[in-house]
Amino acid sequence: MPPSLYAKYKDYFPIGAAVNSKTLHSEQELLKKHFNSITAENEMKPILLQPQEGIFTFEKSDEMFAFAEANNKMVRGHTLVWHNQTPDWFFENEDGTQVSREKLIERMETHITTVVSRYKGRVYAWDVVNEVISDHEGEYLRKSKWLDILGEDFISIAFEIAHKADPEASLFYNDYNESDPEKREKIYRLVKSLKDKGVPIHGVGLQAHWNIYGPTIDDIRAAIERYSSLGLQLQLTELDVSVFEHGDKRTDLTEPTEELLELQEKRYDEFFKLLREYRDVITGVTFWGVSDRYTWLSDFPVRGRKNWPFVFDVDQNPKESFWKLVNF
């Protein structure tokens, strides 16, 4: 009988999983036994909470909170301000012209305040702003309508609004490729600037969309050391360990090979040894899914290409990787 993953880590950090309206039901048994935190994979993104101005659709997110509260699970809020999965209406006037700075700030405030207030005291950590750092060499901030219309201020404004709506919630900046040395320094620059200005930011979310070939333990350690040197909490917010390198577009596999699974076991073992070492600064580790039965990676970066990134297999049984996580 496998031990509970979150119970095994009760002296380290909460163990979470991203869920969507389907997996909330199809993965329910694993969620109850192995995870003590959930994140909505899509249902709390701007496009799904406020698809049209003034029309808030909370049914699916409310169902997740009902599950969380009935099963004593914590909730991470994901996400309030992002360049993706955000309706165009935020940035446009009725006639389709670009909205003014004042109007966009008003819309940001309405969205964040309405959403955060609804779940006030029930979300322990919010990904207030997601993925504003550019992946392009030499470019600091990602080009977006938020940046075009409001300038860099949109980031601190979002944090201030969220903090006012729920002063008790821990507020995170969240990003991927967070262990890449160049992007790490840009994230560090942003988060330090927010902290130095007294912006209410409490943590850095390392999405941790890793794979069996990278990032290196040294790069992950350097990122943990760099971000935590700011005196902030760290959370892994979207952990998955793809069996393909990001640039590998192969589509021939219908199941993972033994070799790939052995590599994955080794990586999970190394990753969690490192995470346990930094238990004092890591306040949560959330997988971006539950079992290999469903992962967003089966459509990214190659649409329709199955992936097997988790520690539970397609039959919802523990993989060898699971045992690496609990046998310490």
Ligand SMILES: Oc1ccccc1CN[C@@H]1C=C[C@@H](O)[C@H](O)[C@H]1O
């Ligand atoms: O790993 C990436 C590479 C390129 C773009 C975005 C990402 C990760 N982006 C994440 C992934 C899935 C979404 O459901 C999450 O909301 C988003 O934060």
